[in-house]
Amino acid sequence: MRLPRLLRTPSFRLSLISAALFGAAAVLVFGVMYWEATGFMARQIDGSIGTQMTALAEDERTGGPAHLADVVTRRQSAPGTQEFVYLVLDAGGTRLAGNLPISPPRAGWQTVALPDQGGDDPDDHALRALGKRLEDGTFVVVARDTHELDEVADFMEHTFAAGFAVTLAVAIGAGLLVSAEFLRRLDSITRTSVEIMAGDLSRRIPLSGGTGDFDRLAGNLNGMLDRIEALMDGMRQVTTDIAHDMRTPLTRLRHRLEQARTGARTAGEFKAALDRALGETDTILETFAALLRIAQISSGMPRTGLSPVDLGAIAATIAETYGPVAEDEKHTLTATITDGVVVPGDSHLLTQMLANLVENALKHTPSGSAITLAVRANEPGRGPVLVVADNGPGIPEDERSKVFRRFYRLGASRTTPGNGLGLSLVAAIAERHGASVLLEDNEPGLRATVAWPG
Amino acid sequence: MRILLVEDDAETADYIVNGLGQAGHTVDHIGDGPAGLSRAAGPSFDVMIIDRMLPGLDGVSLVKALRGQGVATPVLFLSTLDGVDDRVTGLNAGGDDYLTKPFALAELQARVAALGRRPASVEAVLRLGDLEMDLVARTVRRAGILVDLLPREWQLLEYLVRHADRVVTRSMLLEHVWDFHFDPRTNVVETHVSRLRHKIDRGFASELIHTVRGTGYVIRAPA
Numbered sequence: 321m322r323l324p325r326l327l328r329t330p331s332f333r334l335s336l337i338s339a340a341l342f343g344a345a346a347v348l349v350f351g352v353m354y355w356e357a358t359g360f361m362a363r364q365i366d367g368s369i370g371t372q373m374t375a376l377a378e379d380e381r382t383g384g385p386a387h388l389a390d391v392v393t394r395r396q397s398a399p400g401t402q403e404f405v406y407l408v409l410d411a412g413g414t415r416l417a418g419n420l421p422i423s424p425p426r427a428g429w430q431t432v433a434l435p436d437q438g439g440d441d442p443d444d445h446a447l448r449a450l451g452k453r454l455e456d457g458t459f460v461v462v463a464r465d466t467h468e469l470d471e472v473a474d475f476m477e478h479t480f481a482a483g484f485a486v487t488l489a490v491a492i493g494a495g496l497l498v499s500a501e502f503l504r505r506l507d508s509i510t511r512t513s514v515e516i517m518a519g520d521l522s523r524r525i526p527l528s529g530g531t532g533d534f535d536r537l538a539g540n541l542n543g544m545l546d547r548i549e550a551l552m553d554g555m556r557q558v559t560t561d562i563a564h565d566m567r568t569p570l571t572r573l574r575h576r577l578e579q580a581r582t583g584a585r586t587a588g589e590f591k592a593a594l595d596r597a598l599g600e601t602d603t604i605l606e607t608f609a610a611l612l613r614i615a616q617i618s619s620g621m622p623r624t625g626l627s628p629v630d631l632g633a634i635a636a637t638i639a640e641t642y643g644p645v646a647e648d649e650k651h652t653l654t655a656t657i658t659d660g661v662v663v664p665g666d667s668h669l670l671t672q673m674l675a676n677l678v679e680n681a682l683k684h685t686p687s688g689s690a691i692t693l694a695v696r697a698n699e700p701g702r703g704p705v706l707v708v709a710d711n712g713p714g715i716p717e718d719e720r721s722k723v724f725r726r727f728y729r730l731g732a733s734r735t736t737p738g739n740g741l742g743l744s745l746v747a748a749i750a751e752r753h754g755a756s757v758l759l760e761d762n763e764p765g766l767r768a769t770v771a772w773p774g
Numbered sequence: 775m776r777i778l779l780v781e782d783d784a785e786t787a788d789y790i791v792n793g794l795g796q797a798g799h800t801v802d803h804i805g806d807g808p809a810g811l812s813r814a815a816g817p818s819f820d821v822m823i824i825d826r827m828l829p830g831l832d833g834v835s836l837v838k839a840l841r842g843q844g845v846a847t848p849v850l851f852l853s854t855l856d857g858v859d860d861r862v863t864g865l866n867a868g869g870d871d872y873l874t875k876p877f878a879l880a881e882l883q884a885r886v887a888a889l890g891r892r893p894a895s896v897e898a899v900l901r902l903g904d905l906e907m908d909l910v911a912r913t914v915r916r917a918g919i920l921v922d923l924l925p926r927e928w929q930l931l932e933y934l935v936r937h938a939d940r941v942v943t944r945s946m947l948l949e950h951v952w953d954f955h956f957d958p959r960t961n962v963v964e965t966h967v968s969r970l971r972h973k974i975d976r977g978f979a980s981e982l983i984h985t986v987r988g989t990g991y992v993i994r995a996p997a
Contacts, residue, residue: 595988605876606957613956640926641952645965672956679959742959 331502335495339488346487350480357476361469362448366429369450372404372462377454385410385458389417403465405447411457420449420461427451432463446470505534509541521549561727562611565740566604573600610741614726617669617748626664626753631704632657634667635695638674646682646691653678655693661704663772665753673749676742677708677768685712685765703772711765720759746770775820775890777801780810780836781852782828786875790823793879794886807831814840819847820890823882826853826864834867841868848889850882861955880943880989887940900935903995905974905982907935916974926951927970934983934993943990967991 326332380388385408392406396419407420420432432447449463508526515523524545525538580593639655646653663670674693681691694707715723722728724747727740743757750757750770758769777799781787784805791801802819804810807828814822814836826833837849850871851864861872871885900907904917914921914931923931929951934942944963948954952962967983975981980996 602878609874609957637952640924641962641966642960644969645960645962648965668953668955671954675954675956675958682960 326496326499326503329499329502332495332499335491335498339491339495342491343484343488346480346484350476354473354476354480358469358473361472362466365448365464365466365469366450369404369448369462369464373450373452373460376406376460376462377452380454380456380458380460385416385456388458388460392417405449405463405465407459407461407463409459411459413459416458418461420447420463427453505538509538516545521545521552558611558726561725565727566607569600569604569607573597573604576600607741610745611726614741614745614748617745617752626666628662629665629667629670631661631663631670631695631706632659634671634674635693635706637671638678639693642675642678642682649682650687651682651685651689651691653691653693655695657693657695658697661695661697663704663753663755669749669752673746673770674706674708676746677770680742680768681708681710681712681766685710689765698774700774702774705772706770707767709762709765709767711762714761714764714766715759717761723759724757775799775886776818777886778810778814778819778822778847779803779824780805780807780814780822780828780833781825782806783825786825786852789879790882793882797883799886805829807833807836811836811839814847815843815845821848821850821886823850823852823886824869826851826860834863834869837864837868850885850889852877878989880941880986881945884941884943884946884990888937888942888946900932902935902938902993903980903982904978905935905995907932914974916978921973923970923973926966927973930966930970931974931993934991937993939992939994941986941990941992946990 376388376391379391383391389408392408395404396406396417405418405420407418408416410416428451430449430451432449446466447463448466449461451459451461453459505528512523512525524542527535527538527542529535576593576597580590580597584590584593635655635657639653639657643653678691678693681689685691689710689712691708691710694705694709696705696707698704723743726744728744729740746768747757753772755770755772758771760767760769777794779787779790779794779801781790781803782805787803787805791803794801802813804813807830809830810824810828811831824833824836828836831839833851833853837851840847840849848870849868850873851869852873852875853860853864854875864872870889873882873885898908898910900909906915908914909932912928914923914928930947933947933951945957947963947967948958954962971981971983975983982993982995984992984994986992
């Protein structure tokens with residue numbers, strides 16, 4: 321089962337295709353070399369036969385057939401010239417000299433097979449021969465053994481066959497190795513995803529520590545899993561929080577209705593009890609509306625449907641609207657606004673965000689606190705900035721990241737009205753605008769900074 | 775007033791028909807979009823209350839079709855979609871106001887009253903008892919005495935006077951005077967109305983601005 325899968329992998333198919341292409345190229349190169357080399361040798365052999373023939377024709381012309389026969393006989397017995405074989409016939413066809421067993425002789429180039437001399441391979445005894453009838457009718461044949469040529473050709477054929485086989489084996493082997501690695505990584509991703517599907521969201525794909533494509537893919541998948549896990553945790557957290565935080569007002573509502581049913585005597589008492597119950601219901605509905613709004617803001621595509629918004633104008637509206645509110649509670653609200661600070665955004669949402677931050681400052685600082693609101697243009701390294709700061713009690717450092725969670729309320733503010741959703745909404749609106757919210761120590765007090773990227 | 779209600783949820787419809795009936799209005803109820811459109815194009819109503827989500831034909835398309843036929847009756851959209859974008863879509867389609875479910879009956883009554891019989895505001899001076907708002911010079915006099923108002927207080931007073939004798943809710947003021955489409959967690963409206971009262975009513979024989987408990991405010995000339 322394992323091998324067929326290996327052979328079906330794309331990497332193995334790719335290595336097969338490349339092996340085939342390289343093989344074809346090698347065959348072509350070999351073919352050209354083979355053809356050139358054997359051709360060259362054959363031309364050399366033909367050349368040497370031609371030279372012999374010219375010399376013999378000259379001998380015959382100067383000394384006649386008898387002299388020619390002498391020369392041939394001498395050459396045959398001379399050392400170093402055994403590679404040539406001759407045949408000289410007179411005009412009547414009678415052999416004068418030479419030992420080439422050929423009959424009837426033909427003029428021109430030919431290949432002559434020697435009769436079997438006891439060897440087993442007839443190819444070894446093929447001769448290249450040139451026959452020529454001279455002017456006086458004498459017929460001369462010069463032949464040469466071609467075994468050298470055959471040996472070279474054989475050698476080339478064998479070398480190539482061996483090389484080709486080795487190359488092919490290496491290519492297929494490498495393909496199998498690469499495919500096995502490919503399958504191994506793929507299997508590890510599959511295994512992990514199966515485990516995740518079975519419910520273990522904390523599983524991650526193991527990385528090999530390299531920088532290859534598989535590690536990049538695995539890294540991205542792990543990043544995606546981190547995000548999904550965080551979202552799932554958030555969702556679980558919110559669900560639990562909703563269930564938990566809704567119990568309190570619903571229980572209160574139930575108490576009020578129960579009291580009205582059992583305790584109220586007069587129409588006025590009934591009305592008062594029902595009014596309190598209605599107030600409780602409104603609180604619950606407001607909380608749900610706020611939750612829905614946060615969900616709606618977070619689910620929208622970030623930075624779409626935004627138009628230029630003048631942050632200074634929004635801050636001025638908020639300062640003008642909340643100034644009297646602050647004054648009535650003996651706070652001071654001052655605004656420092658740089659004109660012309662414009663960001664792409666949703667002006668309604670940004671107004672709500674700023675209102676939320678100012679209301680937070682108003683609610684969580686004692687009477688007499690100073691609240692400052694500032695809009696600043698691009699500073700080096702960052703974009704526009706919106707700051708709401710106060711000199712109240714502030715938020716302890718370890719609590720600062722938690723206050724953005726839905727329903728999270730600091731111990732001190734548990735008893736003040738509010739649903740614990742204000743800063744969650746601020747965070748959701750900022751995120752929608754691609755801005756970040758930073759809570760810092762204002763020494764003393766809290767400084768909330770909404771910063772756009774530079 | 776004669777009111778057309780196009781709403782598919784029977785329970786909500788009952789609640790509205792009864793509630794507005796108690797306030798002295800006559801309400802015709804239709805349960806789906808196409809029937810609502812043919813009814814709305816017929817005999818004239820003073821105000822139409824139309825749900826955004828309707829079977830057959832959604833509220834926004836219904837109002838677009840009505841406006842295309844030249845029917846100019848004021849429309850109040852009802853919706854469970856609480857988003858600024860949805861509100862804008864509704865108002866762009868030809869709606870005059872927008873109310874998100876769930877809502878208090880008092881809120882609906884106030885908004886319906888505000889939509890009905892809109893006075894044509896071509897006059898340059900708004901008058902209410904001994905109060906005079908000169909819209910050109912942007913001055914306010916109470917019993918002939920010049921009252922100095924901040925811009926926001928001016929807007930607040932103008933909105934109240936234009937809806938004189940009708941209840942104006944906190945959220946109507948937030949939407950129309952401040953353009954705030956959220957519920958502030960501090961008493962923004964109360965604070966500003968209180969300051970306006972201080973300037974308009976304090977030291978005069980009768981009060982013009984009255985609080986309607988749990989709902990909002992009403993401005994009316996002394997009887």
